[in-house]
Amino acid sequence: MNKLDNKIIVVTGGNGLLGKSFISHIENEGGTAINADINCKDQLDKNEINLDITSTESIDVKINLIIKHYGRIDGWVNNAYPRTEDWGAKFEDIPFKSWEKNVSWQMNSYFYCMQKVLEIMKNKETGSFINISSIYGTIGPDFDVYDKTNMTMPAAYSAIKGGINSLTKYLASYYGKSNLRVNCVSPGGVLNNQPQSFIDSYEKKVPLGRMATPNDIAPSVVFLLSDQSKYITGHNLIIDGGWTAI
């Protein structure tokens, strides 16, 4: 018996760094993982669907297709990560239009997926919804780790992920009586070809002494999707090697 046998689970942004690992871990635990990504084609025979989370029309149409093909949705992972080309601008340089777009693309889209999917899950009186957040929804960045790089942590990210954390708690409360669970997973920095100076400073600060890999995060997503976590809702599971503990 696997943890996710017979479960139909949608992962948005399943082609990305974390999404790929979520898909393979869900499949390894017996679940059907539907990759819903802007870079996928509609191929439900391969459990892939083209979804643009920044379009309410796309969300409506693709959820209908998923229900028509699979009959239900047991789990949904809001993970896709659309951002504007100037994502990463310093605070004082952020054009207001970009701020608005990123908030809409990364937070309002998560809201719309939650509104549509939780109402569908409500009819079955069971379901697990996971929002991929970040440690920066909980704490402010340490800008020293970006010294000697052209990287920074965008201001909108804090607003977006903080908002997602709060909305998760709201919805855990709102849908608790319908037996729906809504949780966040908040990773710390994931290793992904960053400049060595960044990796060195980041790892110096992490109690466990290294950045995360996608495989450090995915098992917790599986756990929160599975019935093993059936009494856990409204939680923000931080997976950061201890970064936020100090």
Ligand SMILES: NC(=O)c1ccc[n+]([C@@H]2O[C@H](COP(=O)([O-])OP(=O)(O)OC[C@H]3O[C@@H](n4cnc5c(N)ncnc54)[C@H](O)[C@@H]3O)[C@@H](O)[C@H]2O)c1
């Ligand atoms: N990588 C990290 O260090 C890190 C740390 C903490 C949290 N996170 C969070 O994890 C999630 C995934 O991040 P990642 O690093 O894997 O990102 P990524 O850029 O590697 O992957 C994002 C995926 O989203 C897809 N996507 C982009 N726009 C889309 C749209 N409009 N509709 C549907 N799909 C779209 C892309 O095609 C891509 O497959 C994000 O929510 C991010 O905030 C990442």
